[in-house]
Amino acid sequence: MKTPFYNRIQTYFNTEVIELIQEEIAFMGVKELQQHIRNKNLSPVEITTVFLERIQTLNPILNAFLTITAEYALNQAKICENSIMKNDPVGPLHGIPISIKDLEETKSIRTTFGSKAFDNYIPDYDSIVVERVKKAGGIILGKTNTPEFGFKGTTENLLGDACKNPWNTSRTSGGSSGGAAASVASGMSTLATGSDGGGSIRIPSSFCGTYGIKPTLGRVPKISTGSLEQPPAHNILTQSGPITRSVEDAAILLNVLSGSDTRDLASPILPKENFLEACEGNVKNLRIGWTPDFGYTPVDDEVLKITKESALSLESLGCSVEESDLKLVNPTEHFLRIFACLIVGSRNASKNLDLSQLTDYAQEGFKTASRFSGADYGIALGYTNLMKLQFEEQFQKFDLLISPTMSVTAFEIGQNPTTINHMDVDPIWGYTPFTFPINMIGYPAASIPCGFSSDGLPIGLHIIGRNADERTIIKLSAAIEKLKPWPAAQTIN
Numbered sequence: 207m208k209t210p211f212y213n214r215i216q217t218y219f220n221t222e223v224i225e226l227i228q229e230e231i232a233f234m235g236v237k238e239l240q241q242h243i244r245n246k247n248l249s250p251v252e253i254t255t256v257f258l259e260r261i262q263t264l265n266p267i268l269n270a271f272l273t274i275t276a277e278y279a280l281n282q283a284k285i286c287e288n289s290i291m292k293n294d295p296v297g298p299l300h301g302i303p304i305s306i307k308d309l310e311e312t313k314s315i316r317t318t319f320g321s322k323a324f325d326n327y328i329p330d331y332d333s334i335v336v337e338r339v340k341k342a343g344g345i346i347l348g349k350t351n352t353p354e355f356g357f358k359g360t361t362e363n364l365l366g367d368a369c370k371n372p373w374n375t376s377r378t379s380g381g382s383s384g385g386a387a388a389s390v391a392s393g394m395s396t397l398a399t400g401s402d403g404g405g406s407i408r409i410p411s412s413f414c415g416t417y418g419i420k421p422t423l424g425r426v427p428k429i430s431t432g433s434l435e436q437p438p439a440h441n442i443l444t445q446s447g448p449i450t451r452s453v454e455d456a457a458i459l460l461n462v463l464s465g466s467d468t469r470d471l472a473s474p475i476l477p478k479e480n481f482l483e484a485c486e487g488n489v490k491n492l493r494i495g496w497t498p499d500f501g502y503t504p505v506d507d508e509v510l511k512i513t514k515e516s517a518l519s520l521e522s523l524g525c526s527v528e529e530s531d532l533k534l535v536n537p538t539e540h541f542l543r544i545f546a547c548l549i550v551g552s553r554n555a556s557k558n559l560d561l562s563q564l565t566d567y568a569q570e571g572f573k574t575a576s577r578f579s580g581a582d583y584g585i586a587l588g589y590t591n592l593m594k595l596q597f598e599e600q601f602q603k604f605d606l607l608i609s610p611t612m613s614v615t616a617f618e619i620g621q622n623p624t625t626i627n628h629m630d631v632d633p634i635w636g637y638t639p640f641t642f643p644i645n646m647i648g649y650p651a652a653s654i655p656c657g658f659s660s661d662g663l664p665i666g667l668h669i670i671g672r673n674a675d676e677r678t679i680i681k682l683s684a685a686i687e688k689l690k691p692w693p694a695a696q697t698i699n
Contacts, residue, residue: 231256232393236302236455239396243290243301250290250301254283254345257303261347261394267375269367270388272308273316274348279303282345289343298462300343305395307386308349309356310335310446311429320352320382322364323563334427334467335399335446342462347395351385354568356401356444357549359409359638360622361385364565368619371414373663377616380410386449387414396450397459403444404545405641408653411449412611412666415655415692417456417683418449422674423648426463427470440472443548443645451692453654453683457481460676476674487681490524494682495604501533503639504629505613512665513610516656516690520608523685530607532600534643537593538635541642543586546575590646597647601672606682609640611653611666640668650676654683655692 231239231253242248258276265271286301311317311329313336318324332340339346351361351369361369361384369384371377372392379388383400387410390398400407402420411418426446448459460481466473496517498510521527549571561569600607613626614637622633635642644651650673653666667686671679 228256232260235452236396236458239302250283250286253301254279254303257347257395264392264394268370268372268388268392270351270369270385270394271348272318272351272365275315275346279345279347286343297341297343298458302344302397303347303395304339304344304397305347305350305386305389306336306399307383307401308352309401310399312336318365320354320363323559334429335463338462350389350398352382354565356382356403356406357568357571358634359405371616373415376618378413378619380413382406383449384410387411387416390416390449390451397455398449399446400449401444401446404645405638407447407449408611408641408651409638411653413616415664416449416451417453417654419447419456419652420650421445421447421676422650424473425476427467427473429469443544453680453687454485457485457680479677481676481680484677484680485684489682489685492525492682493604494520494525494527495530495600495607496527497530497532497607497609500640502536503613504627505610506626508659509610509614509665512657513667516667517608523689530600532596534593537643537646538632540586540589541646543578543582546578547583549575593643594647605678607670609668611640611668613637613639615659615663615665644670649673650679652679652683654686
């Protein structure tokens with residue numbers, strides 16, 4: 207007979223089976239952990255201690271966390287434990303360990319935005335994402351690594367070593383939510399929040415073998431910081447969302463994060479939905495459009511082979527799969543013009559920022575952004591509207607579009623590919639050709655693991671939905687997950 211957890215807390219971690227128990231707890235899903243907590247088999251304090259010990263062991267290797275909030279997490283875990291003992295009502299993340307990307311402001315907790323210039327910045331407020339995580343009972347373990355201001359798709363900055371990939375530590379974790387994906391893949395957190403302005407949830411999810419969904423623009427609102435004297439740029443690219451090891455966990459977290467807020471006047475009023483219900487949806491007769499290249503981009507042969515096989519395997523679930531005739535004109539330059547506007551806006555909102563304190567890529571980003579004109583920006587928005595029409599035409603024929611998430615697997619840190627399949631590509635954005643166009647149009651999209659390369663690196667399948675239709679993405683994602691279960695990155699190479 208199991209004794210109540212509150213009588214076992216002092217002795218639990220002295221047993222000989224601690225390593226096995228730690229590993230089991232570290233890779234449990236939200237529902238399983240919740241069941242153990244509510245049945246008093248495991249305490250939130252025990253669970254949190256497991257994760258903090260894993261962080262202590264693994265973070266020096268992976269550098270997934272910039273700030274570890276051990277004391278805060280244990281205090282919150284004790285509060286969660288007391289609530290369970292009193293049989294008080296609990297939230298959907300009660301006692302569940304979660305990491306927060308360091309682009310989200312956290313009240314009284316260091317928030318660097320991946321920048322040495324903000325090394326000692328401690329906000330006096332929480333972002334909406336953090337507010338909702340706290341309200342739901344999530345235990346914040348710390349702030350995860352990100353490139354400076356989230357400006358690129360790999361995770362390096364001046365605050366320390368690069369964030370490394372749990373499957374092979376010589377490879378990049380991706381970015382800009384690289385620390386978030388690495389923390390989840392390695393079992394240093396159950397859940398992670400990420401944000402995606404050009405692929406920043408889906409890039410690291412593909413590289414690290416996690417599930418990541420970028421919701422519809424505005425599905426998860428954000429507080430617009432600034433003033434009339436220093437107004438922020440209007441956000442038309444970036445969306446916060448979940449990074450997890452399972453589709454179900456992502457749906458649970460998306461339920462917590464989504465919903466309108468009056469402090470984000472630019473956020474569309476989207477109906478509140480239960481995304482967890484979509485995990486049990488029937489995918490039979492879904493019309494799937496497979497696009498290997500968006501009509502414009504090279505893809506590594508092995509990545510293309512594995513993602514195409516995964517797409518075609520959906521026929522075994524009763525889906526119809528046909529090749530899409532989507533042909534985009536290369537949108538990179540138009541994306542960069544829009545991205546530049548947001549960079550200039552962030553610079554205007556931080557006028558006292560000393561550029562000499564920044565990384566080379568951040569300095570170059572600010573300089574490049576200043577060269578674009580209002581006319582350039584207007585043309586980019588015009589192209590975006592035309593691209594939306596192209597996607598809308600596809601969604602007249604298909605319920606979902608599927609492509610590779612990335613053109614390549616995770617590459618050596620600092621060795622961005624300049625050629626893919628014998629074609630020259632932009633070293634900054636050339637390996638992300640499937641992700642940033644979806645930010646431009648604001649539609650939802652997810653990356654789900656679908657296989658491994660010959661050298662053992664994860665490959666992601668990209669699922670794109672109609673505007674505001676995360677449910678169908680989640681429904682198909684859950685079906686894929688059952689068709690092809692995914693192992694965790696439990697070993698560090």
